[in-house]
Amino acid sequence: MLFVGGVREVRLSIVGDEEFNTSHISRKLGGGHFKIERPDGTGEEWLVGERMHSPSPEARREVGEAVSRDKIKVSVAVPLKPRKANVEAGDTGTAVGQFWSYFPLQDRTSATAFFNAPWSVNDDRTTLLRNQYNREILSTVAEIFVEVVVRLSTAEDPALHFDYLPARGKEATYFGDEVLCALVPPLAVNEAIIPDGNGKLVRPPELRPLDPGCEWKISEAAHQDG
Incomplete structure (x- = not known):
C-alpha cells in the first residue's frame, strides 16, 4: 500500500x-507521511519518497524488452518507529531494511528502509541480479533515502536518523x-545531515570544533581502524 498510490x-x-x-x-498525513492503519486504529507511520527513474540505454539492453521501460517509479519508505523482528510469529519487522518489487524479496539491507522498484530479479523473483540496470536504480533510491531520512531529525533527538544509515559494508x-x-x-x-551544537542539521564542512584553537590531528591508522 505504501508503493501503490x-x-x-x-x-x-x-x-x-x-x-x-x-x-x-493507508492514510495520507501530508508531506509524504503515511499511516498504515489497522481496524483498531493502531498502525505504523512511514515517510515515503518516490521518483521517476530513467534507465540508461545500456541498462535497458541488458535486461531486455520484458523488463525495460523508458521511465520507472522507484520508492523508499522509512518507518518512523522501526519494529524488531519476531521470528516465532513470522514477523520480519521493519528495523532491518528490505528490497521490494511491490512484494518483498528475500534481500535485506542494513539501511532501515524499504526500497521498492521493478528490479531485475532472478527466475524465482526472490533476489536482485548483479547488473547495471539494478546498480542505476540503487543509485537513485540511495539519493531518495538520504533526502527522506534526515526528516526523522527532531528537536528532542536531532541525530535520530543516524540509526537508520547503512553499515560500513564489510x-x-x-x-x-x-x-x-x-x-x-x-x-x-x-547534505545537511549532522546536527550542530544547537541541533540544527548542517553539512559536514560547516561544522567547527568547540575550541577554535584546537588542531585536529588524526593519524591515517585511526581512519583505517574506524
Missing part, C-alpha cells in the same frame, strides 16, 4: 470454520546492501 484500503476475509476478517487503510550479504553501503556515505557528505 491508487490503493487506499485492503480487506482480507477467510471463509470457513474459523472465519477471519481484517483490513488495512558485512554486506546481499548485492543491494553492498551497493547502498557504498553509495549513501558520499551522498550524505553533501
